[in-house]
Structure formats: C-alpha cells, structure tokens
Amino acid sequence: MTDDTPRQRRGRQLPTVDELRIWREFIETADTLRAELASRLQSETSLSTGDYSVLLALSEAPDQRMRSSELAAGVGWERSRLSHHLARMEKRGLIRREECATDNRGAEVVLAPAGATAFRGATVPHLRAIRELFVDALTPEQLAAAGDLATALRARLAQ
Amino acid sequence: MTDDTPRQRRGRQLPTVDELRIWREFIETADTLRAELASRLQSETSLSTGDYSVLLALSEAPDQRMRSSELAAGVGWERSRLSHHLARMEKRGLIRREECATDNRGAEVVLAPAGATAFRGATVPHLRAIRELFVDALTPEQLAAAGDLATALRARLAQ
DNA sequence: CCCCGGTGATTGACGTGTCAATTATTGGCA
DNA sequence: TGCCAATAATTGACACGTCAATCACCGGGG
Numbered sequence: 220m221t222d223d224t225p226r227q228r229r230g231r232q233l234p235t236v237d238e239l240r241i242w243r244e245f246i247e248t249a250d251t252l253r254a255e256l257a258s259r260l261q262s263e264t265s266l267s268t269g270d271y272s273v274l275l276a277l278s279e280a281p282d283q284r285m286r287s288s289e290l291a292a293g294v295g296w297e298r299s300r301l302s303h304h305l306a307r308m309e310k311r312g313l314i315r316r317e318e319c320a321t322d323n324r325g326a327e328v329v330l331a332p333a334g335a336t337a338f339r340g341a342t343v344p345h346l347r348a349i350r351e352l353f354v355d356a357l358t359p360e361q362l363a364a365a366g367d368l369a370t371a372l373r374a375r376l377a378q
Numbered sequence: 379m380t381d382d383t384p385r386q387r388r389g390r391q392l393p394t395v396d397e398l399r400i401w402r403e404f405i406e407t408a409d410t411l412r413a414e415l416a417s418r419l420q421s422e423t424s425l426s427t428g429d430y431s432v433l434l435a436l437s438e439a440p441d442q443r444m445r446s447s448e449l450a451a452g453v454g455w456e457r458s459r460l461s462h463h464l465a466r467m468e469k470r471g472l473i474r475r476e477e478c479a480t481d482n483r484g485a486e487v488v489l490a491p492a493g494a495t496a497f498r499g500a501t502v503p504h505l506r507a508i509r510e511l512f513v514d515a516l517t518p519e520q521l522a523a524a525g526d527l528a529t530a531l532r533a534r535l536a537q
Numbered sequence: 538c539c540c541c542g543g544t545g546a547t548t549g550a551c552g553t554g555t556c557a558a559t560t561a562t563t564g565g566c567a
Numbered sequence: 568t569g570c571c572a573a574t575a576a577t578t579g580a581c582a583c584g585t586c587a588a589t590c591a592c593c594g595g596g597g
Contacts, residue, residue, distance in 0.1 A: 233505045238513045241521060244528040245512075247454065249408035251535055258555090269583075287546065295406065300584060302547055307582070324545045324592045346392045353404075354397045356534035357527070362400060364523040368516070369403035375515035376410055417585090428553075446576065459554060461577055466552070483562045483575040 252352060259348050264341040269304055270313065271345060274330065274338035277314065283330035286319065290328055313337060411511060418507050423500040428463055429472065430504060433489065433497035436473065442489035445478065449487055472496060 234242065257268045266274070276293040277283055285293070291301045305328060308314045313334035319325035330338075354362065393401065416427045425433070435452040436442055444452070450460045464487060467473045472493035478484035489497075513521065 232509065233502070234509045234513050238521065239505070239508070241525040241528070242508050242512050244532070245524045246408065246412060248528040248531050248535070249405065250412070252531055253405060253409070254554095255535060261555095267582075288544095291546095297585075298546065299548085299586080303583075303585095306547090319545090322545075322593075324590095326546065343392070346398070349398070349401050350391065350393045352534055353401050353531070354393050356531050358530075361523070361527055361530055362397065364520070365404045365527055366400040368520055368524055368527070369400070369407040371517075371520055372407050372411055372512070372515050373403070375511055376407070376414060413584095420585095426552075447574095456555075457576065458556080458578085462553075465577090478575090481563075481575075483560095485576065 255352060256345075256348055260341065260345050263344045264337065266337055266341050270308060271338070271341060273301075273304065273308065273328075274313065274334050274341075277328065277330040278335065278338055280330075283335070284317075284327050287316075287326045287328055308334070414511060415504075415507055419500065419504050422503045423496065425496055425500050429467060430497070430500060432460075432463065432467065432487075433472065433493050433500075436487065436489040437494065437497055439489075442494070443476075443486050446475075446485045446487055467493070 253268075260266055260268055260271060272294045273290065276290055277285060287301065287305075288298065291298045294301070296304075305314060305316065309316060311333075312331055315329045315331050317327045317329055319327050357365065412427075419425055419427060419430060431453045432449065435449055436444060446460065446464070447457065450457045453460070455463075464473060464475065468475060470492075471490055474488045474490050476486045476488055478486050516524065
C-alpha cells in the first residue's frame with residue numbers, strides 16, 4: 220500500500236485512492252460471488268436464491284407453515300418484496316397461501332409438496348457450491364477474517 | 379469457533395455449521411452495505427449506483443465519449459445490461475448515443491451536460507458514504523484483510 | 538358502541554438484471 | 568466478387584427489488 224498524500228487525507232472526509240481500490244475490489248468480488256452462486260443454483264435446480272431462502276425458512280418451521288410477517292423477518296426482507304416473491308412462487312406451485320384463523324388480516328404461507336421436493340434437491344448442490352467458491356477459496360485465517368469483517372461492518376450499519 | 383463434528387466434515391463436501399454461518403453473515407452484510415450505499419446515493423443525488431458507474435467511466439474517457447463495448451468492459455457489465463441501462467439514462471438526458479464513424483454497427487456513448495453536472499454533484503457525497511460505512515468501520519488490519527479476501531475469492535472465481 | 542389510529546398484507550408503477558433471439562454490418566476467404 | 572461466420576448492439580420477455588398507495592381488519596379510548 221502506498222502512502223497517502225496530504226491532499227487525500229485532509230480532514231479524513233474522503234477515502235484515499237488505496238482505500239477506494241479496496242472498496243471496489245471488495246464489493247465487486249462479493250457481487251460476482253453472489254451472481255455465480257445464483258447462476259449455478261438456477262441452472263442446477265431452477266430455484267433462485269430467493270426461492271431457496273424462503274423454502275429453507277418454511278422447511279424449518281413447525282408444520283412447514285409460517286405467518287407472512289414472520290417469514291419476512293426470518294429471511295430479512297421487506298413485506299412487499301416477500302409478497303411479490305410469494306406470488307411468483309405460488310404460481311409455480313412451490314408454496315400456497317392460506318387465510319389465518321386467528322387474524323383475518325393475516326396470511327399463512329405453506330410449503331407445497333413441489334416446494335419441499337425442489338428444496339431437498341437443491342440443498343446439497345447449493346452447499347457444495349458455497350464450499351467450493353467461498354470456504355475452500357480461503358485459508359482458515361481468511362475465513363475468520365471474513366466473519367470479523369462482517370461483524371464490524373454490521374455494527375456500523377446498525378447505528 | 380466450535381469444533382467440527384465428524385459428520386459435518388466427512389469428505390469435506392459440505393460446509394460445517396460454522397462455515398455456513400460465516401458465509402451468511404458475510405454475504406448478507408455485503409448486500410446490506412451495497413443497499414445502504416445505493417439508497418443514500420439515490421436519495422441525495424437521484425442517481426443509482428449503475429448511473430454512477432457509467433458516468434464515472436465516461437467522465438474519465440477522452441472527449442467524454444466511449445464505444446458501447448469499451449464502456450461495457452469498463453464497468454464490467456454484459457452488453458445487454460448496458461444497452462438497457464443506457465436507454466434509461468438517455469431518456470433522462472444524462473447521456474446521448476451517436477453513430478460510430480468508423481464502424482457502422484457500433485455506437486458511441488457521449489456524456490451529456492446534465493450527466494456531467496449530476497456526476498459532479500454525486501461524487502463527494504458518495505465517496506463520503508463509502509468512507510463512513512466501509513473504511514471508517516474497519517481497522518487498518520481489517521481493511522487490509524478485506525483486500526486480501528477479495529483477491530483470494532476472485533482467484534477462485536476466475537478458474 | 539363507535540370511531541380511528543395502527544397493523545398485516547397486497548398492489549401498481551417503475552427501475553434493474555439476465556437470457557435468448559434478432560438486426561445490421563464487418564472482414565476474411567473461396 | 569460473393570458468401571458467410573463472427574461481431575456490435577438492440578430488443579423482448581420475464582424475474583427481481585423498492586417505494587408509495589391501498590385495503591381490510593384489529594383493538595383501545597371516548
């Protein structure tokens with residue numbers, strides 16, 4: 220890493236050239252990685268990573284069913300996004316939506332048989348790809364550093 | 379980090395629970411970070427990060443103009459994606475498209491005055507946000523580790 | 538009891554991304 | 568010269584994401 224020039228550092232308001240280079244490499248790499256994972260999942264199983272997240276959450280839920288809001292919280296999405304996604308998944312027969320008995324405003328999302336089957340078939344290939352492209356690409360120290368980075372960045376984002 | 383159980387490690391085909399947790403934290407954090415940066419840029423300057431990338435590349439090009447293919451390579455996008463994006467940017471008056479004199483198939487993308495103005499106004503807030511949410515959230519060691527991670531992951535992706 | 542603010546969820550509009558197909562043109566080669 | 572595979576770029580269809588608006592229903596204070 221080269222030294223910062225006085226101009227670059229003045230007031231510490233803007234990143235230096237080196238900092239900016241690391242930022243770009245970091246975010247572009249993370250993006251490429253996600254795109255590659257998504258593309259493999261899609262071509263091997265006809266599921267998107269969004270589908271996978273939803274099916275994972277439903278699979279782990281008691282009775283394979285969840286209130287829409289819980290599901291949104293579980294996968295960390297806005298409700299509107301989930302609603303659109305569920306509409307597409309329902310059209311493909313992966314999930315069903317039912318009225319909620321205890322709250323007439325609410326909806327329950329139920330894992331459909333086709334969804335369960337698709338999820339079972341997707342798990343191993345997907346986890347294998349994560350190992351290949353992420354875990355095995357890093358030394359144990361780098362893997363630990365990745366967790367460390369995530370924690371530090373998340374702390375700042377949460378402020 | 380807890381020890382791996384024999385089951386989790388057998389054959390080293392699938393990630394362990396700990397590896398998977400780090401993966402999720404890493405990719406979700408990177409995603410949240412990008413979303414936050416995009417959201418700030420959008421609300422402060424009415425530019426998307428895609429707009430910003432295109433305007434940055436054009437600003438640095440001689441005569442503020444580039445062949446469509448060069449531009450695609452410069453920002454690392456597929457040509458189709460660029461084509462769609464340029465159509466939207468042209469509609470907003472940020473860029474213009476002209477025929478290429480030396481190759482009738484080709485198109486030249488030209489930075490329009492409105493695009494130059496928008497880009498000038500966006501640079502400082504955007505770089506400030508990158509410093510705040512990324513650079514300043516990390517120790518120097520963590521920042522170096524981020525660059526290191528990107529290099530290792532990119533090497534695997536390039537295979 | 539009724540009103541009304543808050544909540545669960547959906548919808549519509551629009552920007553963004555990918556894939557496959559298409560159009561127009563180029564350049565090399567028989 | 569004339570053919571044709573490769574190339575530049577666009578297009579259409581569709582999945583995905585966000586924002587703001589909307590609808591229906593809940594529940595508590597007058």
